[in-house]
Amino acid sequence: MQKKLKFALLGLVLIHLAVLGARFFAPYDPAEQHRDFAFAPPMLLHWVDAQGHLHLRPFVYALVYHSESSAAGPYEDDRSRALPLRFFVESTTTHGNSQSAASGEPQRTNHLRLFGVDSPGEIFLFGTDDYGRDQLSRLLYGGQVSLFAGLFAAVLSLGLGILLGSVSGFYGSWPDAVIMRGAEIFMALPWIYLLFAVRAFLPLHVGAQESFFLLVGVIGLTGWARPSRLVRGVVLSAKHREYVLAARSFGASNFYLLRRHILPETYGVVLTQAALLIPQYVLAEVTFSFLGLGVSEPAPSWGNMLAELQKLYVLESYWWMFAAGLVLVPVFLLYHMVADAVQQAQL
Amino acid sequence: MDRLLEVRDLRVCYRKGTEPPTHVVDNASFDLAAGETLGIIGESGCGKTSLALALLGLLPRGGFVQCGEVRFKGTNLIELHEADLQRVRGAEISFVHQDAGLALNPVLRVGDQIAEVLIAHRRISFRQASGEARKILAQIGFAGHEQIDRAFPHQLSGGQKQRVAIAQAIACGPALVIADEPVTALDALVQVEIITLLKTLQQHFHLALILITHTPAVLVPIAHRIMVMYAGRIVEQGLAPEVLQAPLHPYTQGLLDSGLDLLPQESPAGPLSSIPGEPPNLAALPAGCAFAPRCSDRMEVCQTREPVESHSGKSRIVRCIKYE
Numbered sequence: 215m216q217k218k219l220k221f222a223l224l225g226l227v228l229i230h231l232a233v234l235g236a237r238f239f240a241p242y243d244p245a246e247q248h249r250d251f252a253f254a255p256p257m258l259l260h261w262v263d264a265q266g267h268l269h270l271r272p273f274v275y276a277l278v279y280h281s282e283s284s285a286a287g288p289y290e291d292d293r294s295r296a297l298p299l300r301f302f303v304e305s306t307t308t309h310g311n312s313q314s315a316a317s318g319e320p321q322r323t324n325h326l327r328l329f330g331v332d333s334p335g336e337i338f339l340f341g342t343d344d345y346g347r348d349q350l351s352r353l354l355y356g357g358q359v360s361l362f363a364g365l366f367a368a369v370l371s372l373g374l375g376i377l378l379g380s381v382s383g384f385y386g387s388w389p390d391a392v393i394m395r396g397a398e399i400f401m402a403l404p405w406i407y408l409l410f411a412v413r414a415f416l417p418l419h420v421g422a423q424e425s426f427f428l429l430v431g432v433i434g435l436t437g438w439a440r441p442s443r444l445v446r447g448v449v450l451s452a453k454h455r456e457y458v459l460a461a462r463s464f465g466a467s468n469f470y471l472l473r474r475h476i477l478p479e480t481y482g483v484v485l486t487q488a489a490l491l492i493p494q495y496v497l498a499e500v501t502f503s504f505l506g507l508g509v510s511e512p513a514p515s516w517g518n519m520l521a522e523l524q525k526l527y528v529l530e531s532y533w534w535m536f537a538a539g540l541v542l543v544p545v546f547l548l549y550h551m552v553a554d555a556v557q558q559a560q561l
Numbered sequence: 562m563d564r565l566l567e568v569r570d571l572r573v574c575y576r577k578g579t580e581p582p583t584h585v586v587d588n589a590s591f592d593l594a595a596g597e598t599l600g601i602i603g604e605s606g607c608g609k610t611s612l613a614l615a616l617l618g619l620l621p622r623g624g625f626v627q628c629g630e631v632r633f634k635g636t637n638l639i640e641l642h643e644a645d646l647q648r649v650r651g652a653e654i655s656f657v658h659q660d661a662g663l664a665l666n667p668v669l670r671v672g673d674q675i676a677e678v679l680i681a682h683r684r685i686s687f688r689q690a691s692g693e694a695r696k697i698l699a700q701i702g703f704a705g706h707e708q709i710d711r712a713f714p715h716q717l718s719g720g721q722k723q724r725v726a727i728a729q730a731i732a733c734g735p736a737l738v739i740a741d742e743p744v745t746a747l748d749a750l751v752q753v754e755i756i757t758l759l760k761t762l763q764q765h766f767h768l769a770l771i772l773i774t775h776t777p778a779v780l781v782p783i784a785h786r787i788m789v790m791y792a793g794r795i796v797e798q799g800l801a802p803e804v805l806q807a808p809l810h811p812y813t814q815g816l817l818d819s820g821l822d823l824l825p826q827e828s829p830a831g832p833l834s835s836i837p838g839e840p841p842n843l844a845a846l847p848a849g850c851a852f853a854p855r856c857s858d859r860m861e862v863c864q865t866r867e868p869v870e871s872h873s874g875k876s877r878i879v880r881c882i883k884y885e
Contacts, residue, residue, distance in 0.1 A: 456663035463619055464651035464678045
């Protein structure tokens with residue numbers, strides 16, 4: 215395996231593992247609000263304190279609210295209160311609003327987290343949003359939605375694409391005509407409007423989980439056209455190979471020919487398509503949630519985190535709100551590296 | 562002698578678009594007994610391969626059998642459904658393709674490719690089938706090669722690949738093997754090896770063999786009977802020694818004259834002769850005898866009337882006006 219492919223796959227696996235292990239890696243619950251720290255900027259990890267002493271254990275300074283009109287922003291570091299980073303902390307999460315328990319007794323859960331600070335301090339390595347929710351935690355939990363929506367949608371559309379493409383290429387005649395005209399219709403439709411139209415059919419308020427599967431279904435079912443055409447092309451050339459005819463003359467059935475001799479030839483194309491489609495579908499989910507049609511608050515997704523940027527004052531003042539957009543960059547780069555490496559391996 | 566295969570008035574056509582279908586094989590009738598070798602010779606494009614493919618219902622898209630029957634052990638194969646044909650192919654009748662290099666899947670091990678033929682027809686596990694495949698490979702001349710079944714086709718020579726293809730064909734113990742130009746892509750020494758192998762296998766398993774070729778020389782050591790095809794028609798058939806030594810049809814004569822050292826003791830010294838012209842376009846056959854424009858013994862009547870079969874001797878059939 216090429217170095218590049220190894221590197222890209224390792225990177226992707228790490229990102230997906232981090233996202234899957236959000237309960238452990240994230241310092242807070244994604245919906246936990248810290249109303250005293252709305253739009254807190256990212257905290258820096260320090261090793262050297264104000265007196266010039268070196269600490270082996272990194273620490274952050276506690277934030278204090280200064281004033282809304284200060285040039286450096288409303289918060290500033292309290293140099294007298296260093297909060298050392300603690301690893302493998304047992305943390306109690308209060309779901310919902312931590313400030314008031316007006317809506318009844320808040321639910322509490324205990325579990326292990328990778329890091330945290332001693333209470334009453336807080337740690338916001340990627341800053342917070344307007345409800346004082348930790349951006350890092352929301353990024354990790356949001357990745358579960360955004361990355362896996364893309365992954366599942368790609369699996370769905372590739373599965374459909376392989377099925378329809380191989381039927382079309384292998385049997386030809388009218389199934390071919392019907393499927394390919396269908397594919398052309400799907401390719402001619404501007405998909406984003408199609409998605410809007412489908413979304414418009416469905417109830418306005420759907421739960422986070424339902425909307426996740428809805429997105430996967432809609433994106434996956436509209437995206438089969440291109441992979442099916444590619445698969446059809448490969449099947450069309452593979453079915454005329456001499457060894458396919460030879461296998462037929464030894465009594466092989468159509469299904470056997472497809473499975474054993476023809477579909478293996480499409481793997482290269484399918485893998486390349488997968489590596490290209492997944493980031494495309496991740497972006498589709500992000501776009502959707504950005505426009506408020508995907509996963510809705512308070513459940514995080516990279517799209518609805520970016521939706522905050524629709525407000526001009528957020529866009530102007532709080533640069534850390536771009537975090538969800540920035541994490542897309544390495545994800546895309548790694549997926550495209552995989553696609554590139556797979557394609558090179560085929561040549 | 563019991564008849565294994567009876568072909569009667571077979572007509573194979575290709576249809577392209579809305580044009581009237583082209584007859585690539587017409588009026589083909591012949592018999593084959595168990596354990597007998599039939600050689601089919603003729604130039605490229607005279608319908609040999611189409612005839613062979615039609616026997617097993619393997620014609621490519623657009624090709625179909627318009628009329629006639631192919632009786633194998635009493636069953637008409639033309640009327641069988643695809644699923645039933647699949648049980649016949651490989652198990653009862655199998656096929657050795659022209660170029661073994663192309664007929665083997667380049668990404669699968671040769672042992673597995675033989676095993677798969679067995680799995681397709683018998684209820685055995687992959688493990689058993691692999692063992693069987695090894696045995697078959699040893700039987701057909703790979704005895705010294707321990708790991709041959711683990712090899713990929715590109716690791717084998719042309720002759721070895723052809724052996725593997727033959728192993729696939731005989732794996733299920735068929736009664737009939739159709740070999741379509743099995744030695745055309747091989748060099749002369751390997752040709753002899755492969756023909757010798759086929760002959761050994763034929764005697765060992767009592768196989769009936771249809772050997773298609775355009776070099777009559779390869780038929781000399783193996784064929785019992787020979788059938789000559791021209792422009793989709795069988796122009797001459799008879800016992801091999803008779804046809805080779807005393808060809809009746811002018812086409813057969815020309816074909817044999819243009820061969821190299823067919824029967825060394827009798828071949829005259831001097832330049833090789835050839836048949837002028839080229840095979841006709843099957844879609845636009847000339848009136849009368851299809852061979853007439855190239856025939857050295859052409860008569861007036863040849864250009865107006867199609868010749869019919871005439872029998873001479875016990876099993877000699879020739880389709881030429883000269884002998885009517």
